[in-house]
Amino acid sequence: MQTIKCVVVGDGAVGKTCLLISYTTNKFPSEYVPTVFDNYAVTVMIGGEPYTLGLFDTAGQEDYDRLRPLSYPQTDVFLVCFSVVSPSSFENVKEKWVPEITHHCQKTPFLLVGTQIDLRDDAGTVEKLAKNKQKPITFEQG
Numbered sequence: 001m002q003t004i005k006c007v008v009v010g011d012g013a014v015g016k017t018c019l020l021i022s023y024t025t026n027k028f029p030s031e032y033v034p035t036v037f038d039n040y041a042v043t044v045m046i047g048g049e050p051y052t053l054g055l056f057d058t059a060g061q062e063d064y065d066r067l068r069p070l071s072y073p074q075t076d077v078f079l080v081c082f083s084v085v086s087p088s089s090f091e092n093v094k095e096k097w098v099p100e101i102t103h104h105c106q107k108t109p110f111l112l113v114g115t116q117i118d119l120r121d122d123a124g125t126v127e128k129l130a131k132n133k134q135k136p137i138t139f140e141q142g
Contacts, residue, residue, distance in 0.1 A: 001052050002049070003052045003053075004053050004077070005074055005076045006056065006075070006076065006078070006079060007071055007072060007075045008020060008058060008078070008079045009068070009078060009101060010060050010080060010089065010092075010097060010113075011060045011081075011082065011083075011092050012034060012059065012060035013032060013060070014083040014086060016035070016081050016115070017033075017035050020038075020040050024040045024055070034061065035057050035058070037071060038056075038057040039054065040055040040057070041053065042055070056071050056075075073104075073105075075105055078101050078109070078111070080093055080097045080101070081114075081115050082113075082115070082142070083114075083115050083119075084114045084115070084120050084142060085119045085120060085122075085125050085129065085136050087129075087137060090137045090142065098110070114137065114142040119136070120136045
């Protein structure tokens with residue numbers, strides 16, 4: 001069976017691990033536990049053929065900036081994640097994440113993934129952002 005390696009990157013606490021756990025188990029984790037490195041594997045069908053999709057969850061915190069790229073070799077695709085309710089995480093897509101992955105893997109494609117879209121219309125979240133003169137990232141922006 002062929003394998004597809006998918007590495008997930010983005011700022012800390014944007015929902016990378018929740019995305020992967022939800023996808024692989026159909027369950028939403030109830031509490032936040034910062035990730036160092038985690039791997040998940042699922043079988044997917046592509047064109048009627050089974051593939052192993054290897055999902056590599058990485059740490060977004062700056063403490064791991066030197067360690068994280070060790071997971072990049074032989075990556076087939078990156079998921080670059082940002083939270084739609086964290087404008088700074090969206091800014092870091094172009095300031096940090098795309099430069100980092102293209103530096104290490106110039107020709108590897110990436111998908112941009114907006115997470116936490118359920119919070120885009122959450123009154124408390126919108127209010128917190130407004131106090132900092134910010135708004136959620138819109139569909140058109142992301």
